[in-house]
Amino acid sequence: MIKRLIFFLTIVIGAIPEPLMAQVQSDMKKIKGGIYVPLYGLDSSNVIVDDFYLDTYPVTNDEYRNYLLKNPSWRKTEVIQLFADQRYLNKWVNDTTFSHSFKGQSPITSISWFAAKAYCKSQGKRLPSVDEWEYAAMASENEPNAQLDSVFQQFIIEGYETPKTSLKEIGQSSPNYWGIHDLHAMVWEWTSDFNSVLISGESRKDVDTDRKLFCAGGSVNATALMNYAAFMRYAIRGSIKANYCMENMGFRCASDIIK
């Protein structure tokens, strides 16, 4: 009943032009929602993902630098340690200059979850959820769901095995089905609920959840046994905390479709 009501409201409100939306949508692509089966889940049933917008590219060094110019509280000498550990922007020469080995159009890395979240908020956006990110990233160039495409999976794994991909520039590879670039073969990306599914420093006591990540126990529960690439993403998410800053981790933002 409620769903039907929401559906009705969506149709009515969706017809009204939204002046704000144009701004939010620049350099974003619309992802049409649907159902997908995540690799892991406390409840490993189907997940419904609503329509949403996702940044076409990861946030770049240039973009983050401009942000720091306007937001001194996130500069490396100013940032509160609780929100970003010592590795935050650790290759930056000073508060507003990134390393000479970086390019402006390369993705920002060594960034904490708190910093990424604050950045997206400043843009009127938010971080995508794990489900949203996984949903958008399961699309190959030609199809929205390429989870069972072994060639596509192999491509993703090769990206994870290739060193120094964070030094590449954005937009050099082909976009996926939704027009999104560089979800794979570049950097890991923060998600809003990155540690909700598996282990984190805090959820170690939850042995059953924990066990999924270690040894073959995990593979038995996997809905897609061959989806090793997804195992690796869930492993990295499980290994980090919100104040961690890794040299191979960046982010991009998402936003709701305003109804």
Add this chain to the structure above:
Amino acid sequence: MRFIKSIIMRKYTLIQEKLSAIVLLCVIAIMASCSNNTPSVKEKSNSADIVVSGEMTAELTAPPYVPAPVGDRPAKKLLVNMEILEQEGEMTDGVKYVYWTFGGSVPGSFIRTRVGDEVQFTLKNHPDNKLPHNIDLHAVTGPGGGATSSFVAPGYETKFSFKTLNPGLYVYHCATAPVGMHIANGMYGLILVEPEGGLPKVDKEYYVMQGDFYTKGENGQPGLQPFSMQKAVDEDADYVVFNGSVGALTGDKAITAKVGETVRLYVGNGGPNLVSSFHVIGEIFDRVNIEGGDAINENVQTTLVPAGGSAIVEFKVDVPGTFIIVDHSIFRAFNKGALGMLKVEGDENKSIYSGKLLEGIYHPEGGTIQEMPGDAPAPRVAASKAERIEFGKQVYTSTCFACHQSEGQGVAKAFPPLAGSDYLNEDVNRAIDIVLHGKTGEITVNGESYNSVMTAQTLSDEEVASVLTYVYNSWSNNGSEVTPEMVAKQRNAH
């Protein structure tokens, strides 16, 4: 009806009797096993009670070397610092692979402890790495073998500690999902827990660990080869190697010993899939700690090393020469790289190994010459160069193929190629001489150095002429023809 019933009753009673007999047997068995187990249970609780005195940093070594023995040192707090590095390396000539390593080598650094040590383990994941890792040490008594406590993201480090309760040789490996892939990329090594007072002293100790690798391209396809998930799942290995790459234990990198020395090999198998039939050609293992545990078997030819398991093998080397270390699942040795060398120097001992004493013709029908009725079959003599090549091919297949391979390509770092070989084409008489009398010592073929052994071949002049003509007229060699007269001349020159 009553008859049937009585049969059923009788059967039932029988079953009852049998059951009670089985129950009785079980009780006896359990009691017996209890009494058997008592000493080892006691021993284990004793090792938990061992008090540590002092602290030291563990010496870690890359293969094929091992740290110094523990000797009679007391149990200590042992600090182990290990760094995880994801780095590009060479699988074989021209083939690159991104290895994931514990300490920068495959297998990872060798850790040597004694029973009762309190190991404080620091695991560091280099910031350039892309993946989280952890370590599961089979020597650990605790959940996940340490894996649950050592999960660490790139750019971070983690610390945990454990007490070594059971002596033995144990495998350690990364256990982060997907486990198979982390192991397949080289994340394994050995940790030795010596008993109190240390293992018996030997002259030479080495670290040898087998692993199987799965690459997108076939064996030998050049360039940077990514991991193939599909081949790994199918257990279809492209490379099976000792110490991480083809040729890691051959040529200049061969392990060495002197005649009369006792050699101990700490043998591990990282897998991920294949079980090793570990064998040293021309040696018999005097002692094997089966599966790296306490049980010792003596006089063993080939010992099984399970994936994720180990063995300690010991043997005294009595004669000089090159001893080839193989996985006797033998196609892995000659086609996939599971081949190493132990070079032993010293004086010959003819009473143990004579070398060749006699070259003769074997007559199954007995020593006296017997003749079949009718004309004697004429010895096969090639009438033309083409015929010589044809005969030579047959000789090649039965005599030379095993080492020099089907297309004369040889085996990297072990057996030199005949195809397009500068060494071969340079000197026909030298080639004849080698086939007749064998060859040992270092030679350079097409820029690569080989230091191996070829035995003298028991072939007639006609056969030597044919096989060499075949070789010279195959695989872009110079097309020389070798005649039986040329062979006879070389034979008589000695």
